[in-house]
Amino acid sequence: MRRAILAVALAVPLLLAAFSLRPAFAHSEAEVGDIRIIGGWENEPPLLGQLNAIYIQVERISDGSPVTNAFSSTDVNIVKGGESKALEVLPAEEAGVYLADIIPTQLGQYAITFQGTISGQQVNTQVEIEDVEDSRSLNFPESGDTGTGVPQGFVDEMRAVISDLTTQIDSANTTAEEARDTALAAAEIKAEADRAYLVGIVGIGVGVAGIAIAAVALRKS
Template identity: 35%
Template sequence: MKSHFALPLIFILGFGFYFAYAHKTITVEQYDIEVGWKEEPPLVGIQNAITFEFSQDEGNGVTTPVTNSFRDLEATVKSGSLTKTLEVLSDAKPGNYYTKIIPTKTGSLIIELKGTLNGVPVNQEIQIEDVESTDVLAFPLSGSSSGQDVSALKNAMSSLQRDVTEIKSKIGNVAGGDDIDLSKAYDFGVFGLALGTAGVILAVFAMVKRK
């Protein structure tokens, strides 16, 4: 019976290690503060949350959750030179907190904690997991179909340009005569090309609407 439970246990522990790995833990005197994303990997444009877990080391491997952690503590998120003060909410689980956020660009974010925690000064910066593009999970990639559409439009425009060149060449080679009105012939040619261009434009609108 032991062998039947050994593999699932290792499997579960392995996943637990994976998810904890992306979170960062700092220690401020007797307090441990763990910070990370609720959903990993964090994706640009997708609502997520930054989570905080506060615990106090009681010794002998015993820890207790810290309530009211943000009473005198402020959390700020930094992206380059831009900063934003976070509205931190209490989670149902004691010692756990979160703040909702929609990352708008890929790259790293830094969480800054300033203030006091039960009288202990806190002035820490924690770099959390980088925000990634939705391409890491997207399938099929939207760029594949759009690339084909752009290629088709380029081919259509090239064909129209060849038609214009051909019409000009034919008109130039025709000798003027009483029974030939070159201006009308050219007008008809341009009219035909205009219809073709209108068709291409309608195709563009159709593709945009489809997406």
């Protein structure tokens, strides 16, 4: 019995220490009248280009009770720098909790703005949420690795060889086209020469025939 009590006594501090070491969500809050709005990212830390969601919790300060249907008359926007985007806020399974899917595309801090009425309370406030981080700090393997076990240097060399072969093929095609054009030109020149030779032969034949006719005529006279 004493051993069981001792084991429990030792386990409780260890459990408390374990829970105390869990990272706390970097959620911020704003209070308007009896309404408390808590906002942040659903997945933290938020990473650049990764699907995430805006987490919003609405409760009454007086008794801590959740506020349902909180945004039926309230516009909710996410703001980064000078740009803003309306959020499609949907209720989560837990009462008083709402989510809006989003993919952050810039590093740095974002804010959620609220303007309208929540449970009869006029609301015009904003909540700043945790900075979006670059995912490269969590990448593994390093982005220089292709993930296939092939060294990046070898891949780069193969790309260079392929590029060189492509250039040589293009050059060979150009040379072949030039040779073909030259051959066509030579064939045309030869054809012209053949025609000129034929015309010359015909001319000579006509001349010889004329001389023969003239000789016969002289002999008769």
